[in-house]
Amino acid sequence: MLLLLSACANVLPQHLKNAPYSQPHQTSLPKFSDAPLVQLFEQKQQAHNRISLNQPIQSANLPMDTAMPKKLPNLRGLINERMAERTGEAADSAVYPLSNGVEAFAARSALIKHAKYSLDLQYYTLQKGLSSRLLLREVVIAADRGVRVRILLDDREQLGRDKEMLVLNAHPNIEVRLFNPIKRYRSNIVSRWMVFLSNLSSLRRRMHIKMWLADGVLGITGGRNLGDRYFNAGDADNFSDMDVLLGGTVVDKMQAGFDDYWNSEQVMSVDAFDSQHIDMRREQISQMIFSTSKLTQLERVSRHPYLQALKDTEQEMLPIVLSKVTWGQVEFLIDPPSKINHYPDPAHISLSEDGEIRMDTPVFDNLIRAMSQAKKEVLIVSPYFLPGDELTQFLINLHNAGVRITILSNSLQSNDVPVVNGHYDYYRDRLLQAGIAMYELRGYPDVPAQPQWRHPIFSIKGSRTALHSKVVVIDGQTSFVGSMNLDPCSVTGNTEVGVLIQQPAFAEQMRQLFLTQLDPKYSFEMRQNQGKTVWYLGAESNLDETQTMRHISGTTLKNEPGSLWRKLQKYIGTWLPEHYM
Structure with a gap:
């Protein structure tokens, strides 16, 4: 299956995609009580009203720079009310540790699959590899069904990959932005590193943040970037790492933190570095690293134990996790x-x-x-x-x-x-x-x-x-x-x-x-x-x-x-x- 795009090119008006990168996106995300993630989260807070994870997800077009209707119910009020009934404290947040790499991957995959309105990804690095292909495939599928996707990456770790980022960015429901980018001479590795070394004092300062948000309801933050070594999928080496899955009032602050970065002066749209025509890029979609259909047979065989472990872990991921969360006061720092x-x-x-x-x-x-x-x-x-x-x-x-x-x-x-x-x-x-x-x-x-x-x-x-x-x-x-x-x-x-x-x-x-x-x-x-x-x-x-x-x-x-x-x-x-x- 091709990861990138096509038929949904008319989901947004073309002028919205062609807007200058300096135009801010909406800076607040209202909470939708009909979103599957909202329902899953409230399922933990209430002993009744269970929902099926297999229910069809309705398409919901969410233009990137259009304000949300204020009449929609406020999720924070709903969560605070349920939590007040449960613990007597209205400010609690839910937290679940993700110490295992397979589970950490499965949590992200589950959030993509059940997101209905928005996915916001903010990472220091998005590395090439099997895990990134799998996640980005699901991200594009989510965008195809109308989910707004915003991806904010630090530029240094993505140098030399403008073409790949532009392919993603060509999707009408996906926008990719870069933090503290090298603005000139990006065309080859020699010129890029010459610019970097000549501006070492400023360009060495990076966005080291790792944050994943779905529908403004659940979020993940911690030490993991996106890449095989962070999810126990590496061949030669892997990281012992830690993330936390979060829900409740802390996610509102995480969402606000993402929006502050998304609209900051340190950020530019990858479109600013577009030196090719979109139509030419689309002809090469199947060759992009994002396509899982091009995995070689050798790669499939060597990865099989991981893929099987992932499949086992993803089964009923969110209901199981939400039954195990602990509740406490969580202070978000950024x-x-x-x-x-x-x-x-x-x-x-x-x-x-x-x-x-x-x-x-x-x-x-x-x-x-x-x-x-x-x-x-x-x-x-x-x-x-x-x-x-x-x-x-x-x-x-x-x-x-x-x-x-x-x-x-x-x-x-x-x-x-x-x-x-x-x-x-x-x-x-x-x-x-x-x-x-x-x-x-x-x-x-x-x-x-x-x-x-x-x-x-x-x-x-x-x-x-x-x-x-x-x-x-x-x-x-x-x-x-x-x-x-x-x-x-x-x-x-x-x-x-x-x-x-x-x-x-x-x-x-x-x-x-x-x-x-x-x-x-x-x-x-x-x-x-x-x-x-x-x-x-x-x-x-x-x-x-x-x-x-x-x-x-x-x-x-x-x-x-x-x-x-x-x-x-x-x-x-x-x-x-x-x-x-």
Whole structure:
């Protein structure tokens, strides 16, 4: 089946598609009580009024720049009313963790299939591969039935793919926009990189956000971009990552955050870079990476276990998930698009005399505020961990105040960006010397030879696993899940997104997953031995008297695990400016 277009070219008037990119789209999305996603979400809030997922979906034309009728019912009022009956609190939101890559993919696919009015996708990168083909096929099918689709991508990761983006954009119900794009000399890789390097200070600042919204009712955010490695579909390596599926009042704020970016001055329509005729592009649709009909037989065979696992997971995905959500106070955090214009190179984090640390950016400052209120425990997962002197001292101060801190990051063996480890060692060793517990993910977890699709940390024997989730758990009460690494690029350069979740049951889920990741099958425990850092690999693990996970009965590795090539990249990293990491 061809992914891209055709017969529905008349769904919107042609002049709407030809409008200049500077014209804003509607900045608010009303909630439709007849949308399948609304009904599914309300099904969880009410014990009755079940609906069938197989009911036909009516076409609903939603022009991209036309305001919604105000007479339609307001979903927030409906949700608040149901939740007040359920919990006595009208501001709660629903949250469900997506730690497994197959389930994370299936959740996105389910949201596409049941969307009736709108799909909004905002991502740092949309990579080529099977998972992207499958998702985009469903996106185009949704657009064919009248769903308005807005796709906002960071430009750097899409360089060289204007033609593909323009093919998508040619659909009358789909528009693709790019954040902080290179505006000239995009035609070949040499000119693109020359422009990028000559404007490194501004063009290195990226939109690192990952957000998926359907009908303004349900949303997904967290660490995953769109690509095979994020959904456990990679051949050579995969990411251990974390997303959350959200519903309720928090989704209104997510929708507003998307609209702010969509209409910001940092964003341009991909149409601005159109140097070909649409008709010429349509003749080549079947050759686009978006077409699943062109998968080779070899690819079909090699992917079969994943496709079968996906098929099994997608069955009744939303009803099952909505029966398992937890309810709590969820604070949505998003950096403004103007963040990329505000800070010089390098930007500095301020640490006051009383230990307060701030950056004047919503995601970082609110996370630090929550961490500073910790009384007992802070668990941190950060794949690229370059905290800088100020944040390092902040963590040491917390530790000295009696807060138990445990940090999990990538080892040189697992890191997909080994140059980061060039500066990482300095901060790791300082924290270890202060008594803070630190672990590094093994590149090749000791798991069975067969794919374990639902295992907490995915791997196929012989394939590499890299940490990519960004999670903080505070006192077993508060959880942060988002896109922000604790490194200079995320904190001072890129725009980020995240949620602070006040829900003990959800925090316990995150805590147990964290402790699982510390198991010797998955991680090295970092220790100091006569002033030197060593990698300790236990035969088993348990909680010590301070409730810190420790490896026992194991082996001490004095030489850092990792290939010679990785060690060379790490050495190169020591010569690169830290604030570019």
